[in-house]
Amino acid sequence: MKAANESSWKQLIPPEFLEPNWRFWSFVFISILGSILIVLYTVPVYDGLTDPFYTPTVLILPLVVLFRLTCYAYRKDYHRHLFNHPNTCAADVRLDSGKRGYTGETGFFRIENVHRYFMYTAWGILPFFYYDIYHSIVYTGAITVSLGTVILTINAVAVTVYTFSCHSVRHLIGGYRDCVNCPANRNSKNSLYRFQSRLNGHHEAIAWTSLIMFVFVDLFIRGMVAGIIPNIVLIHGVL
Amino acid sequence: MDSVTVSVYRRDPATEKEGRYVDYVVPREEGMVVLDAMKYIERHIDPTLSLRWNCMAGKCGSCSAEINNKPSLMCKTRIDSLKDGKIKVSPIAAYPLIKDLATDVSQNWDLLKRIPPFTPREGLERPWRISQVDIERSKEFKKCIECFLCQDVCHVIREHKAGYFGPRHVVKAASLDMHPLDSLDRSEFMNKDAGLGYCNITKCCTEVCPEEIHITDNAIIPEKERAVNAQYDPIAIFLRSRRKGGKR
Ligand code: SF4
Ligand code: SF4
Ligand code: FES
Numbered sequence: 001m002k003a004a005n006e007s008s009w010k011q012l013i014p015p016e017f018l019e020p021n022w023r024f025w026s027f028v029f030i031s032i033l034g035s036i037l038i039v040l041y042t043v044p045v046y047d048g049l050t051d052p053f054y055t056p057t058v059l060i061l062p063l064v065v066l067f068r069l070t071c072y073a074y075r076k077d078y079h080r081h082l083f084n085h086p087n088t089c090a091a092d093v094r095l096d097s098g099k100r101g102y103t104g105e106t107g108f109f110r111i112e113n114v115h116r117y118f119m120y121t122a123w124g125i126l127p128f129f130y131y132d133i134y135h136s137i138v139y140t141g142a143i144t145v146s147l148g149t150v151i152l153t154i155n156a157v158a159v160t161v162y163t164f165s166c167h168s169v170r171h172l173i174g175g176y177r178d179c180v181n182c183p184a185n186r187n188s189k190n191s192l193y194r195f196q197s198r199l200n201g202h203h204e205a206i207a208w209t210s211l212i213m214f215v216f217v218d219l220f221i222r223g224m225v226a227g228i229i230p231n232i233v234l235i236h237g238v239l
Numbered sequence: 240m241d242s243v244t245v246s247v248y249r250r251d252p253a254t255e256k257e258g259r260y261v262d263y264v265v266p267r268e269e270g271m272v273v274l275d276a277m278k279y280i281e282r283h284i285d286p287t288l289s290l291r292w293n294c295m296a297g298k299c300g301s302c303s304a305e306i307n308n309k310p311s312l313m314c315k316t317r318i319d320s321l322k323d324g325k326i327k328v329s330p331i332a333a334y335p336l337i338k339d340l341a342t343d344v345s346q347n348w349d350l351l352k353r354i355p356p357f358t359p360r361e362g363l364e365r366p367w368r369i370s371q372v373d374i375e376r377s378k379e380f381k382k383c384i385e386c387f388l389c390q391d392v393c394h395v396i397r398e399h400k401a402g403y404f405g406p407r408h409v410v411k412a413a414s415l416d417m418h419p420l421d422s423l424d425r426s427e428f429m430n431k432d433a434g435l436g437y438c439n440i441t442k443c444c445t446e447v448c449p450e451e452i453h454i455t456d457n458a459i460i461p462e463k464e465r466a467v468n469a470q471y472d473p474i475a476i477f478l479r480s481r482r483k484g485g486k487r
Pocket of ligand 2: 382383384385386387388389390406407410447448449450451452454
């Protein structure tokens with residue numbers, strides 16, 4: 001436990017932030033560089049395809065980032081691989097871990113506890129992804145389904161499944177309830193909760209799939225703008 | 240005859256300051272487990288070797304050890320599942336050593352006593368009836384054999400001594416909290432007094448649990464979410480104050 005005489009704001013800064021942790025600081029560096037590049041080299045709406053980084057969501061991008069940063073799946077990954085607490089479960093390769101400071105989710109990282117509020121904003125943003133699909137289909141005035149449309153659709157589905165499989169969703173749609181088949185709330189199957197729990201079991205894999213999809217779609221559209229990748233038209237019909 | 244070499248941690252804290260690893264050569268048998276090798280050593284090579292075991296079937300939780308640095312049950316770890324070369328067997332390091340491979344895990348009994356016990360709701364009709372759908376979640380946690388391997392692997396317990404009760408105890412609290420006939424919510428106690436906030440969801444406990452309990456996903460995270468309801472979510476706190484008491 002923290003020494004009592006330390007001032008309270010100091011307790012708020014996780015010890016990890018004060019360490020010369022190259023993993024963590026290179027991550028911060030890459031994130032800042034990436035954000036600058038996204039703003040400097042904006043991607044126009046091309047062939048009716050909106051780069052997912054530039055749908056109106058960009059305005060609320062910080063909220064999307066906070067949704068992912070407080071997500072239980074990413075928490076595991078950065079606590080392990082950025083902060084080394086612990087890097088691996090094997091007992092012999094954590095030698096310095098005990099000597100380094102650790103406050104877990106009791107200090108600054110208490111913020112993780114409002115994950116569900118970032119999850120609510122994520123639901124608000126989802127429709128924009130579907131609007132972008134719609135836009136890519138009708139933007140010519142005719143109905144056009146291109147390779148890009150398909151890719152945007154896969155991306156939108158991945159983000160939706162990711163958001164739906166969230167642990168906070170699991171809690172709110174039934175996890176908080178201890179008796180589903182009691183006289184108070186007859187629900188003898190509890191099927192939504194059970195279905196969601198099955199997806200939730202793969203939440204980590206889904207989280208990473210959808211993150212990688214984002215980057216992939218971004219590169220795909222950048223490639224098209226640069227004229228390297230053709231946007232193959234699959235279906236073209238008159239409205 | 241084919242044989243295996245096992246390197247075993249030896250130390251009697253009463254007389255020795257430092258421990259050491261001693262190599263023993265044990266005849267290899269088809270399908271043998273690490274515990275078989277230990278019993279062979281005790282019977283045929285050095286009867287002073289201290290170790291604990293009971294059921295030989297992965298159900299009593301006595302034979303916990305670190306095998307090649309991975310917290311495991313000795314009776315459930317086949318020699319042929321380990322990579323070739325030496326096999327290293329050490330006591331679980333999170334608890335005080337009694338001798339050789341035997342450790343004193345009794346502090347867990349004190350922690351378990353501090354978790355508010357099962358408290359049935361008032362006015363329940365007897366006999367108590369519980370439908371299958373409602374018992375499933377608690378049932379997973381009842382599989383716990385109290386081997387304390389999850390406690391041993393947890394970096395908070397092992398390296399930080401921060402006052403966190405540990406994954407086994409969150410499993411216990413969750414099994415009571417999710418019990419359909421129980422009337423208490425232990426999540427606030429777990430968060431404030433049992434150090435649940437020190438867990439950073441790194442899932443090592445889930446990785447080593449011999450009963451394959453999904454400790455982090457099914458016990459720890461739901462308890463954290465319940466603690467959010469009780470302590471951090473203004474809407475949930477408001478709703479709860481309107482409802483006052485009563486099981487959901
Ligand atoms: S998930 Fe939590 S309880 Fe389990 S090993 Fe990691 S820190 Fe410990
Ligand atoms: S939860 Fe699993 S690892 Fe932990 S004490 Fe119980 S059986 Fe052992
Ligand atoms: S001897 Fe009972 S669990 Fe190994």
